[in-house]
Amino acid sequence: MKISAWGNYPSVDTRLLLPSSFNSAEGLLSDCSSVIPRGLGRSYGDSSLSSEMLDSKLLNRFMSFDADTGMVTCEAGVSLADILEVFVPKGWFLPVTPGTKFVTIGGAIASDVHGKNHHCEGSFSDHVDSIVIATGSQGVVQCSRTQHSELFYATCGGMGLTGMVLAATFKLRPINSSYINETVVKAKNLAHALELLEKYESTTYSVAWIDCLSTGENLGRSILMVGEHSEQGALKAGKKSLLNIPVKLPGFLLNQFSIQAFNFLYYHKVLKEYSEHHIHYEPFFYPLDGIHNWNNMYGKGGFTQYQFVIPKAAGLDGMTEILDRIAQSKRGSFLAVLKTFGKGNDNYLSFPMEGYTLALDFKIDSKLFPLLDELDKIVLKHGGRLYLTKDVRMSEDMFKSSYPHWEQFVKIKQQYDEQGIFSSLQSKRLGI
Amino acid sequence: MKNVLIFGATSAIAEATAREYALKGCNLFLVARNTEKLETIATDLKVRGATDTAYAQLDINELQQHQSILELANSKWGDIDLVLIAHGTLPDQQACEASVEQSLDEIKTNALSTISLLTLLGNQFEQRKSGAIAVITSVAGDRGRQSNYVYGSAKAMVSTFLSGLRNRLAKSNVQVLDIKPGFVDTPMTAEFDKGPLWAQPQDIAKAIVKSVEKNRNIAYAPFFWWGIMMIIRNIPEFIFKKLKL
Numbered sequence: 001m002k003i004s005a006w007g008n009y010p011s012v013d014t015r016l017l018l019p020s021s022f023n024s025a026e027g028l029l030s031d032c033s034s035v036i037p038r039g040l041g042r043s044y045g046d047s048s049l050s051s052e053m054l055d056s057k058l059l060n061r062f063m064s065f066d067a068d069t070g071m072v073t074c075e076a077g078v079s080l081a082d083i084l085e086v087f088v089p090k091g092w093f094l095p096v097t098p099g100t101k102f103v104t105i106g107g108a109i110a111s112d113v114h115g116k117n118h119h120c121e122g123s124f125s126d127h128v129d130s131i132v133i134a135t136g137s138q139g140v141v142q143c144s145r146t147q148h149s150e151l152f153y154a155t156c157g158g159m160g161l162t163g164m165v166l167a168a169t170f171k172l173r174p175i176n177s178s179y180i181n182e183t184v185v186k187a188k189n190l191a192h193a194l195e196l197l198e199k200y201e202s203t204t205y206s207v208a209w210i211d212c213l214s215t216g217e218n219l220g221r222s223i224l225m226v227g228e229h230s231e232q233g234a235l236k237a238g239k240k241s242l243l244n245i246p247v248k249l250p251g252f253l254l255n256q257f258s259i260q261a262f263n264f265l266y267y268h269k270v271l272k273e274y275s276e277h278h279i280h281y282e283p284f285f286y287p288l289d290g291i292h293n294w295n296n297m298y299g300k301g302g303f304t305q306y307q308f309v310i311p312k313a314a315g316l317d318g319m320t321e322i323l324d325r326i327a328q329s330k331r332g333s334f335l336a337v338l339k340t341f342g343k344g345n346d347n348y349l350s351f352p353m354e355g356y357t358l359a360l361d362f363k364i365d366s367k368l369f370p371l372l373d374e375l376d377k378i379v380l381k382h383g384g385r386l387y388l389t390k391d392v393r394m395s396e397d398m399f400k401s402s403y404p405h406w407e408q409f410v411k412i413k414q415q416y417d418e419q420g421i422f423s424s425l426q427s428k429r430l431g432i
Numbered sequence: 433m434k435n436v437l438i439f440g441a442t443s444a445i446a447e448a449t450a451r452e453y454a455l456k457g458c459n460l461f462l463v464a465r466n467t468e469k470l471e472t473i474a475t476d477l478k479v480r481g482a483t484d485t486a487y488a489q490l491d492i493n494e495l496q497q498h499q500s501i502l503e504l505a506n507s508k509w510g511d512i513d514l515v516l517i518a519h520g521t522l523p524d525q526q527a528c529e530a531s532v533e534q535s536l537d538e539i540k541t542n543a544l545s546t547i548s549l550l551t552l553l554g555n556q557f558e559q560r561k562s563g564a565i566a567v568i569t570s571v572a573g574d575r576g577r578q579s580n581y582v583y584g585s586a587k588a589m590v591s592t593f594l595s596g597l598r599n600r601l602a603k604s605n606v607q608v609l610d611i612k613p614g615f616v617d618t619p620m621t622a623e624f625d626k627g628p629l630w631a632q633p634q635d636i637a638k639a640i641v642k643s644v645e646k647n648r649n650i651a652y653a654p655f656f657w658w659g660i661m662m663i664i665r666n667i668p669e670f671i672f673k674k675l676k677l
Contacts, residue, residue, distance in 0.1 A: 061476035062475070063479070
């Protein structure tokens with residue numbers, strides 16, 4: 001069957017393998033030569049694409065829960081949406097969540113996803129206690145920070161290349177309400193936005209939407225949204241959304257003008273410089289989950305998300321240089337999201353490092369990749385790197401110069417996958 | 433619904449339905465062949481919120497066991513409020529055409545075993561004058577088609593039986609629900625190419641829960657199959673017999 005990931009580009013022919021138990025995963029692996037695990041297919045580029053695909057769909061059961069500590073163990077195919085549905089009514093929330101709840105636990109670990117609370121809580125794997133993984137040559141292994149620790153650090157953020165995560169144990173955070181006390185502040189420009197992010201450093205959740213088409217002294221004007229779990233309001237999970245984009249829309253609908261108009265309206269829709277709201281966690285964390293298959297908006301050619309991080313020291317200068325270059329290209333991004341990262345962790349390939357991260361969506365066409373190559377150079381110059389989960393085109397050089405622990409990663413991968421059966425289009429492109 | 437009993441509890445639709453009832457805090461009694469899978473599912477349902485779970489191993493074609501399983505389930509937390517019968521196989525139509533034995537085996541699994549259960553349940557629920565019996569049949573039972581008429585006729589037998597049972601039990605305040613799913617993306621249909629008409633087991637599960645709540649009699653799932661089958665049922669036979677369906 002033909003598959004692609006969230007960006008609808010590229011697509012490949014793949015043989016679908018559906019393990020329904022730990023044993024069957026091991027059995028299926030014995031017959032594989034170039035396989036990659038996959039959950040809900042929300043990584044954007046080619047990191048979950050290969051000629052053989054181990055789908056975690058049937059591994060979707062909870063295994064245990066300790067109501068005293070919030071420690072939960074579940075199979076890899078359980079999604080964040082499942083966890084919210086089951087645990088929000090009981091007073092528990094995800095320790096870290098990305099901007100969509102339609103990712104699996106296996107995927108959250110393999111991408112070591114981060115959320116709006118990275119500056120306070122780190123990334124997802126920082127809350128993971130242990131992992132059960134089917135490896136290429138060492139069978140099913142349980143790993144943690146004390147047991148097969150190298151495999152643990154390679155698997156968290158390891159893009160599924162060390163094996164297929166079968167189950168994991170991680171800790172939920174207690175909540176008293178499913179609502180968020182949100183504060184929305186408008187920032188005139190980039191310097192103002194970074195200043196505000198700093199000001200709200202001790203607030204658990206923070207993120208800024210940037211209008212990346214404004215220029216001059218408005219460059220980087222944004223809307224900052226910060227929040228804390230509320231103590232007021234009921235404990236109830238979100239409702240299922242009914243909106244859907246069932247088919248790929250014509251690509252021309254998204255162009256310089258429509259994007260500029262959207263960005264203008266989005267910025268001016270917030271009238272007050274400062275406002276406070278009491279909102280459900282669903283629109284606060286998952287605004288886009290309200291529209292199923294929103295990726296089809298970008299048409300047949302697909303799209304990519306360019307997400308980079310640069311160290312704090314490079315902050316304003318680096319960000320300005322990159323935003324300038326993007327504004328100059330007139331290739332706006334519908335959604336440009338800016339956020340502060342706290343300290344990175346010990347995983348070999350995890351993306352976050354202390355500094356600022358910016359994520360931009362771009363429709364794919366012939367002029368895009370040369371622009372992104374240019375941006376790569378600026379990112380690299382400032383000591384930054386790109387998020388593998390969003391990447392579809394970075395060069396091997398770019399990867400190897402920006403991920404300093406890649407060689408250790410490869411060594412550990414080889415130890416647990418002697419025949420090298422785990423690989424993706426991305427891992428081949430990046431030479432790992 | 434407080435106490436729920438499920439036959440064929442390891443099937444995808446049954447499991448998805450069990451999860452819905454677990455979220456509501458029901459007691460769930462699961463019956464299927466594979467105890468290892470039953471245990472995994474029971475544990476999962478407990479975490480999801482089931483007040484209590486229990487399971488029993490049964491090969492559905494061992495009809496003489498049915499009575500004792502029902503007694504066991506009713507003794508666990510008191511009377512069962514809802515029974516969901518969800519077991520079934522998807523026969524290889526061509527293999528059935530070539531073998532009388534296989535055809536009859538499939539009819540036994542998909543129809544006779546269910547009728548055995550329904551006969552016992554019908555008497556119990558009639559006496560008790562409450563409760564709901566929900567059975568998963570199929571849109572395939574609405575009209576025989578060359579591609580799967582062994583399966584279709586087994587499901588049709590169950591649907592007709594349910595219709596009669598409903599007529600009888602209506603006086604006793606017992607709901608008899610016939611659920612007719614269309615194409616569902618489950619391990620049973622893993623080999624098929626999936627188009628836009630395909631539904632997920634969770635969709636069917638939600639439809640089942642809603643239909644039980646609303647005291648419905650027959651529920652196509654998803655609902656649009658009602659329209660599709662209405663058309664298919666009304667094609668004149670002299671045309672229908674020439675179609676490749």
